[in-house]
Amino acid sequence: xxxxxxxxxxxxxxxxxxxxxxxxxxxxxxxxxxxxxxxxxxxxxxxxxxxxxxxxxxxxxxxxxxxxxxxxxxxxxxxxxxxxxxxxxxxxxxxxxxxxxxxxxxxxxxxxxxxxxxxxxxxxxxxxxxxxxxxxxxxxxxxxxxxxxxxxxxxxxxxxxxxxxxxxxxxxxxxxxxxxxxxxxxxxxxxxxxxxxxxxxxxxxxxxxxxxxxxxxxxxxxxxxxxxxxxxxxxxxxxxxxxxxxxxxxxxxxxxxxxxxxxxxxxxxxxxxxxxxxxxxxxxxxxxxxxxxxxxxxxxxxxxxxxxxxxxxxxxxxxxxxxxxxxxxxxxxxxxxxxxxxxxxxxxxxxxxxxxxxxxxxxxxxxxxxxxxxxxxxxxxxxxxxxxxxxxx
Amino acid sequence: xxxxxxxxxxxxxxxxxxxxxxxxxxxxxxxxxxxxxxxxxxxxxxxxxx
Numbered sequence: 180x181x182x183x184x185x186x187x188x189x190x191x192x193x194x195x196x197x198x199x200x201x202x203x204x205x206x207x208x209x210x211x212x213x214x215x216x217x218x219x220x221x222x223x224x225x226x227x228x229x230x231x232x233x234x235x236x237x238x239x240x241x242x243x244x245x246x247x248x249x250x251x252x253x254x255x256x257x258x259x260x261x262x263x264x265x266x267x268x269x270x271x272x273x274x275x276x277x278x279x280x281x282x283x284x285x286x287x288x289x290x291x292x293x294x295x296x297x298x299x300x301x302x303x304x305x306x307x308x309x310x311x312x313x314x315x316x317x318x319x320x321x322x323x324x325x326x327x328x329x330x331x332x333x334x335x336x337x338x339x340x341x342x343x344x345x346x347x348x349x350x351x352x353x354x355x356x357x358x359x360x361x362x363x364x365x366x367x368x369x370x371x372x373x374x375x376x377x378x379x380x381x382x383x384x385x386x387x388x389x390x391x392x393x394x395x396x397x398x399x400x401x402x403x404x405x406x407x408x409x410x411x412x413x414x415x416x417x418x419x420x421x422x423x424x425x426x427x428x429x430x431x432x433x434x435x436x437x438x439x440x441x442x443x444x445x446x447x448x449x450x451x452x453x454x455x456x457x458x459x460x461x462x463x464x465x466x467x468x469x470x471x472x473x474x475x476x477x478x479x480x481x482x483x484x485x486x487x488x489x490x491x492x493x494x495x496x497x498x499x500x501x502x503x504x505x506x507x508x509x510x511x512x513x514x515x516x517x518x519x520x521x522x523x524x525x526x527x528x529x530x531x532x533x534x535x536x537x538x539x540x541x542x543x544x545x546x547x548x549x550x551x552x553x554x555x556x557x558x559x560x561x562x563x564x565x566x567x568x569x570x571x572x
Numbered sequence: 573x574x575x576x577x578x579x580x581x582x583x584x585x586x587x588x589x590x591x592x593x594x595x596x597x598x599x600x601x602x603x604x605x606x607x608x609x610x611x612x613x614x615x616x617x618x619x620x621x622x
Binding site for chain 2: 284289469471472477478485488489492496501504516519522525526529533536540541
């Protein structure tokens with residue numbers, strides 16, 4: 180069996196496996212909310228679920244003294260929807276909150292839970308805006324998760340207050356977030372498009388410009404490179420609110436669009452901040468392209484196997500955050516475990532001598548890119564085979 | 573002789589790259605495993621005003 184045929188067979192196998200795990204994990208996802216709801220009002224003797232998914236907490240089962248109404252609010256987290264059970268008293272003041280469901284990277288979630296954010300929700304009124312750093316505590320290094328939690332708490336408190344008959348203003352549509360990362364991303368795609376034109380005389384210089392901008396803005400300033408969690412999120416069907424997640428849509432949509440139309444990868448070689456960091460190390464150490472011919476296929480398959488395992492785990496737990504094993508946050512935010520720092524150190528040292536060792540042998544995005552390319556090629560070939568005899572006739 | 577040295581050097585480079593990849597991959601698998609364990613054992617942290 181030649182390599183291309185092997186690739187196709189394994190690609191089909193991988194997609195089938197992902198589909199099977201997706202279906203099985205979807206069937207077991209239904210979580211029982213009652214234990215979490217009870218945690219929000221520990222003093223309640225009796226908690227009942229009402230119509231519309233709101234809960235009532237009473238002192239005892241005579242249902243004479245209402246302690247709180249509890250509603251589940253949802254925010255857009257890094258890995259998908261983040262749900263918070265929020266208990267409000269009859270004046271609409273938050274008296275308890277607990278995480279009902281989340282799909283965040285465990286280290287980031289821990290960071291948020293260890294911060295004062297959850298405690299700062301207590302005492303807030305449903306009328307408050309729950310703005311990070313103003314109404315409630317902000318969390319450095321896990322802004323996306325913290326914002327999702329605050330949004331979910333705000334939504335839950337309003338829903339519970341509304342259920343209590345308190346006057347709740349109609350929710351305003353979220354403001355469209357279009358800032359520096361979005362502008363820079365569009366700029367980088369535009370630079371990549373110009374640089375890929377065969378007539379353009381300075382592609383090398385333009386690629387370096389693009390990489391440096393990517394390294395500074397998408398890397399060190401905003402730490403928002405493409406990760407496997409983005410892909411797993413897509414596979415799981417977690418489409419975040421477009422108004423507040425334009426960056427995600429531009430990034431994933433832009434890459435898929437350019438690939439489909441042009442068969443070119445607009446991201447990895449041109450804007451990926453981690454790739455740029457490795458190339459900078461390579462300039463210092465005089466790195467060269469070294470392909471270990473003897474182990475080439477083995478290394479490709481190991482890289483694919485690791486990426487597939489991570490995707491399957493993310494899908495199985497319905498949690499894209501689990502799937503992310505990249506070292507991007509470790510470099511750009513200096514956040515991570517000792518294991519991650521050890522791996523990052525090895526990668527950066529290797530980058531002094533070998534060009535882009537992470538991208539070539541370890542990055543999970545490369546197998547995904549290979550899969551998109553293979554799918555595109557297969558579809559194109561089948562299409563041509565189907566249309567050519569018809570045209571000839 | 574020079575050709576033999578080159579072949580030996582290139583073979584050594586191949587092995588070094590393989591060992592590097594296996595070591596880093598091992599660390600990444602440990603990290604992934606830690607994520608999975610945290611997800612499985614995650615306790616819902618309640619916060620109450622009482």
